[in-house]
Structure formats: C-alpha cells, structure tokens
Amino acid sequence: MKNTRLKPQSLRSVCCLLFIFTACRLCSAVDFLPSDQIKPGMKGIGLSVFKGTEIEEFQAEILGVLRKVNSGQDIILARLSGAGLGVGLDEYVVVAGMSGSPVYIDGKIIGAVAYAWSFQKQPIAGITPIADMLKMLNENPPQKQESVLPGGNVSDKIVATHPDLGTVEFNPIITPVVLGGFSARGEERMRKILEPYGMIPIRLGSGGAGEQSEEADNLRPGSAISVPLIMGDLSAAAIGTVTYRKDDRILAFGHPFFNAGFINMPMGGGIVYGVMPSYSRSFKLASPTRPVGSILSDRLPAIMGAYDVQSQLVPAKIEIKIPELKEPKIFNIQIIQNDLLITSLLDEAIFEAIDNAVGFMGEVTIKVNIRGSLYDYQTPYEFNDMYYSPFSAGMISIINRLDNLVYNGFQKVRLKEVEVKVDVMRELKVAAIRRITLSGTRFHPGDDVDVNVYLQRFGGGEYLKTFRLRIPQDARLGPARILVEGGEGLGAPTKVPPINFDQYFKRLQEWIPNNIISTKLIFQGDRMSMEGEELPFLPGSARGIILYGSLPGTQMVEEAVQELFATDEVIQGKTQALIMIEKEF
Numbered sequence: 137m138k139n140t141r142l143k144p145q146s147l148r149s150v151c152c153l154l155f156i157f158t159a160c161r162l163c164s165a166v167d168f169l170p171s172d173q174i175k176p177g178m179k180g181i182g183l184s185v186f187k188g189t190e191i192e193e194f195q196a197e198i199l200g201v202l203r204k205v206n207s208g209q210d211i212i213l214a215r216l217s218g219a220g221l222g223v224g225l226d227e228y229v230v231v232a233g234m235s236g237s238p239v240y241i242d243g244k245i246i247g248a249v250a251y252a253w254s255f256q257k258q259p260i261a262g263i264t265p266i267a268d269m270l271k272m273l274n275e276n277p278p279q280k281q282e283s284v285l286p287g288g289n290v291s292d293k294i295v296a297t298h299p300d301l302g303t304v305e306f307n308p309i310i311t312p313v314v315l316g317g318f319s320a321r322g323e324e325r326m327r328k329i330l331e332p333y334g335m336i337p338i339r340l341g342s343g344g345a346g347e348q349s350e351e352a353d354n355l356r357p358g359s360a361i362s363v364p365l366i367m368g369d370l371s372a373a374a375i376g377t378v379t380y381r382k383d384d385r386i387l388a389f390g391h392p393f394f395n396a397g398f399i400n401m402p403m404g405g406g407i408v409y410g411v412m413p414s415y416s417r418s419f420k421l422a423s424p425t426r427p428v429g430s431i432l433s434d435r436l437p438a439i440m441g442a443y444d445v446q447s448q449l450v451p452a453k454i455e456i457k458i459p460e461l462k463e464p465k466i467f468n469i470q471i472i473q474n475d476l477l478i479t480s481l482l483d484e485a486i487f488e489a490i491d492n493a494v495g496f497m498g499e500v501t502i503k504v505n506i507r508g509s510l511y512d513y514q515t516p517y518e519f520n521d522m523y524y525s526p527f528s529a530g531m532i533s534i535i536n537r538l539d540n541l542v543y544n545g546f547q548k549v550r551l552k553e554v555e556v557k558v559d560v561m562r563e564l565k566v567a568a569i570r571r572i573t574l575s576g577t578r579f580h581p582g583d584d585v586d587v588n589v590y591l592q593r594f595g596g597g598e599y600l601k602t603f604r605l606r607i608p609q610d611a612r613l614g615p616a617r618i619l620v621e622g623g624e625g626l627g628a629p630t631k632v633p634p635i636n637f638d639q640y641f642k643r644l645q646e647w648i649p650n651n652i653i654s655t656k657l658i659f660q661g662d663r664m665s666m667e668g669e670e671l672p673f674l675p676g677s678a679r680g681i682i683l684y685g686s687l688p689g690t691q692m693v694e695e696a697v698q699e700l701f702a703t704d705e706v707i708q709g710k711t712q713a714l715i716m717i718e719k720e721f
Contacts, residue, residue: 183358250390
C-alpha cells in the first residue's frame with residue numbers, strides 16, 4: 137500500500153498554510169495579547185514573506201518587555217529563528233523588510249517586529265505592542281491631504297537596560313527602498329536623501345508602474361507591502377510587512393515611515409525574490425506591485441492604510457535632448473505629494489534621466505526649461521536657466537528656483553504638474569568677465585555710454601562684447617557707477633525684499649538666468665520702497681514725510697538703469713567703473 141504520510145517539511149508547510157488561512161479569515165476578530173501579560177520564555181510564531189508571495193512562519197522566543205521606553209510605549213524583546221526557505225534567520229540576523237511582521241502567542245497577536253539591536257550578532261528584535269497600533273484604526277484622516285514630511289530623523293535610538301542582555305540599543309528596522317531604472321550613481325544620491333529617514337536604496341531592474349499580482353494585491357498579515365515614492369519610467373518603493381487587517385484598513389511596519397501624521401501615499405503589495413544576507417545589514421530583495429490603496433497615517437506605532445483610496449501624485453515629464461539623437465528621450469514619472477521630498481526626488485529623477493540619456497562622465501553644459509502649475513494658484517510657473525559641469529550633467533542641480541517656490545516662507549505650495557526640458561551640450565560653455573572699458577568718464581543726462589566687456593572663455597582666449605547704456609534725462613548729477621555682472625549667482629532683478637507670496641512668485645519668474653550679462657548704471661536716486669514695492673514717482677514732500685516718519689518697511693532705493701543681454705554661455709564674475717554725470721551747459 138502506498139505510504140501517504142506527510143514528510144516533516146510538508147507537514148510544517150500545511151500547518152503554516154492552515155494558520156495563515158485562519159488568521160486571514162478571522163483577522164477582524166483575532167484575539168490580542170497585551171504586553172503586560174507577556175512573560176520571558178513564552179514562545180510564539182511570526183509571519184513574513186521570504187520568497188515570492190508565500191507567507192511563512194518563523195519562531196519567536198520572548199526575552200522580556202521594556203516598559204515605556206519608546207515615548208511611553210512598551211517594546212517586547214524576542215529572539216527570532218527559522219523560516220527563509222530552510223535557511224535560518226540566525227544567519228541573516230533581523231532582515232530589513234520584516235518591519236511589521238506580526239507575532240502570535242497561542243493564536244493571539246502580540247504585535248509587530250519593528251526594531252533591531254544595533255551591531256547585533258543574533259536575531260533579537262523589538263516588537264511594537266499591538267494595542268498601540270490598533271489605536272490608529274480609529275483615526276479619521278482628512279479627505280484632502282498630502283504627504284507632509286517633518287524635518288526630523290525617524291531612526292532615533294531606543295536605549296534601555298535588560299537584566300540579562302544589559303544595555304540594549306534599538307533602532308527601527310531599516311526600510312529597503314527598491315529602485316527601478318537607477319544607475320549606481322543614482323543609488324548613491326538616493327542614499328543621501330533616504331538614510332536620514334532610516335531607509336536604504338537597493339537597485340533592482342527597470343522602472344514601471346508596479347507588477348500585477350492578485351496574490352500580492354490581497355494584503356493580509358505577513359504579506360509584503362510597498363509604499364511607492366516614485367512611479368513610472370523610474371521608480372522607488374519602500375518595502376515592509378503587513379501586521380493586521382480589519383475590513384479595508386491595514387496596519388504595517390510597527391514603526392514610523394516618516395513620522396508625518398496624516399499623509400497620502402500609494403499603497404501596494406510586493407513580490408520578494410529572496411533575502412540578501414549580510415553581517416551588517418541583511419535585506420529582502422523585492423519589487424512593488426500596483427497600488428491598491430493609500431497610506432493615510434504615519435505615526436510612532438505604525439503606518440495605517442486603506443484600500444480603494446487614490447493617492448494624489450505629481451506627474452512629471454522629463455525630456456532630454458542630446459546632439460546624437462534625432463528625437464529627445466522622454467521619461468514620465470509620478471512623485472508623491474509632500475513638503476520635504478518632492479523637489480529632492482524630482483532633482484534625482486532629472487539627474488537619472490540625464491545620466492541615462494547621456495551615459496558618460498565628462499564636460500557638459502545644459503539649458504533647462506521647467507514649467508508647470510500649482511494647486512490653488514492660477515498663474516503657471518516657468519523657469520529658464522543654463523548650467524555647466526566639468527565632470528558630468530548628473531552633477532548639476534537644476535531645480536533651485538523650484539526649491540525656492542515650494543519652500544517659500546509665505547504660504548504652502550502644492551505642485552500640480554511639472555515639465556522639464558533639458559538640452560545637453562557635450563562641452564563647457566562658460567566665460568568670465570575680466571575687465572571693462574567705457575567710451576568716456578564724464579557724461580550728461582541723455583548721453584549714451586558704450587560699455588566694452590572683455591570676457592575669458594574656459595580654456596580659450598579673451599574676446600570683446602560691447603553694450604550701450606543711456607543715461608536717463610532725470611538722472612541725479614554727481615558720481616555714478618557702471619556695474620557689469622555675469623548671470624551666475626545674480627538672482628533676483630531687484631533687492632527690494634518681497635512681503636507676500638505674489639511678490640515672491642513674481643521675483644522668481646523674473647530671476648536672471650546664468651547665461652545673462654547684466655549692465656547697470658547706478659546712481660543715488662529719490663525712489664523709495666514700501667512693503668516690498670518700489671515707489672518711483674513720489675514728490676519730495678511725500679518722501680520726506682515717509683522717510684522721517686520712520687514708517688516700517690520703507691527704505692531709500694538706488695536708481696538703476698539695467699540692460700540684460702542673453703548669451704550662449706554661463707557668465708561668471710563682475711566688475712565696475714566710475715563715471716561723473718554733469719549738467720550740460
């Protein structure tokens with residue numbers, strides 16, 4: 137008769153599947169074991185994905201409970217073992233990507249694997265109690281929200297004393313962020329952006345909107361969860377584990393993502409390709425699947441998401457034009473809407489698009505046009521500029537003014553869409569102003585002044601450009617100066633500080649690009665500024681009343697006649713010459 141007995145490993149698989157099925161079917165009614173009832177020596181099991189979408193068991197032995205060490209919350213200590221397709225967790229230590237893995241004792245959930253011991257030699261983890269996580273299910277996030285990220289570091293240490301282990305230091309388990317379509321240099325640049333938030337970037341394949349997998353879409357305790365930061369032709373998505381599900385709401389991670397409060401980020405599943413072992417930092421190698429909802433809350437105990445809630449992303453089109461291609465190379469991406477990361481992620485996406493299109497290290501000059509629109513502001517924005525680098529186009533930060541727009545200090549700005557056009561030239565097009573000469577030193581009101589500007593090209597010789605300025609008929613008599621400046625670093629066309637967003641927005645639109653030569657006749661005038669606006673035609677009596685009345689926000693302004701001349705090079709440096717404006721007899 138045929139032997140139908142199950143092999144030990146098969147029996148374990150069946151038991152695991154039965155446990156997972158029961159947990160999923162009853163996840164809305166599962167029992168909870170509070171941390172004050174947990175004792176050293178108790179044994180339980182945890183759930184996580186180590187390969188594909190299959191949820192596997194691992195073992196957890198309780199070492200104790202650290203009371204009120206995490207901003208008043210308990211941390212449960214446990215030693216983990218088992219799982220990983222026959223390779224024990226003790227070989228991996230605690231794996232990045234396990235954040236949120238639920239742990240059960242006698243069928244009752246106690247919490248989520250969330251913290252790891254610094255420089256650990258064995259897989260000892262900190263578990264966030266489930267009671268602290270469940271409180272987030274009762275939150276009612278506002279309908280209109282975006283991902284507002286704080287400036288703080290979410291990977292602060294938890295330091296506590298255990299009677300057997302001595303002093304222990306825990307950090308949130310590192311969150312792997314899987315990159316698609318990024319180069320090695322792009323991975324390193326992303327590392328600088330993400331590490332302050334307790335994340336590590338990991339390159340994997342090409343970009344995309346996320347794989348399709350019905351199995352991965354069914355988020356349940358132990359399954360992989362992804363939180364995309366960038367989607368499209370380039371992608372970046374954080375990977376963690378689901379702790380608990382009640383109806384259409386999900387709890388995961390067991391620690392904060394950005395500790396941002398109410399947010400709105402895409403939420404999807406994940407497919408795990410395996411675990412990359414390392415003595416310093418083992419991690420799950422995984423890819424995100426398509427979004428099925430949104431993360432709505434991000435706090436100390438967990439992140440909370442919901443199915444069928446659409447995230448508000450910022451669409452960005454990046455067009456790269458290089459001499460050897462007849463058609464520009466186009467990248468379409470979507471970036472999370474947030475306060476701190478939007479421009480950093482966009483900047484990195486532009487870097488990566490240029491690197492991908494140009495594909496070399498060397499001297500470059502680029503022309504850039506950035507345009508788009510804002511929510512709740514009618515006027516679209518558009519910035520033009522020119523930059524150079526002796527090393528590579530990927531070394532150039534080209535979104536300074538977009539940075540200034542988002543972090544303006546007057547009002548909250550939310551990008552609606554962004555379009556970036558980059559024209560790459562494989563040479564250094566940069567020149568420095570060396571000296572100027574004038575057609576004279578004494579002039580009358582109404583006279584023309586010829587300004588001869590001598591420039592030095594990078595690696596080349598000196599050349600001359602001549603510009604003409606006209607002295608106004610109402611210019612104040614006496615000494616004056618002619619100032620010639622390169623556009624690089626010149627900035628706003630007026631030094632009068634704005635006092636509201638409309639003025640600030642206008643200043644950014646009028647920003648002087650780097651490829652401009654500015655010639656300016658400056659003399660002491662009678663103009664004043666008040667509350668950010670220049671007052672050019674005040675009669676003397678009014679000027680006296682305002683000035684001597686010491687009204688706040690008022691100051692005298694130098695008169696200036698400025699002419700701007702565009703070039704095909706980045707212009708550096710400045711110099712000036714003195715003249716005398718005399719009365720004509």
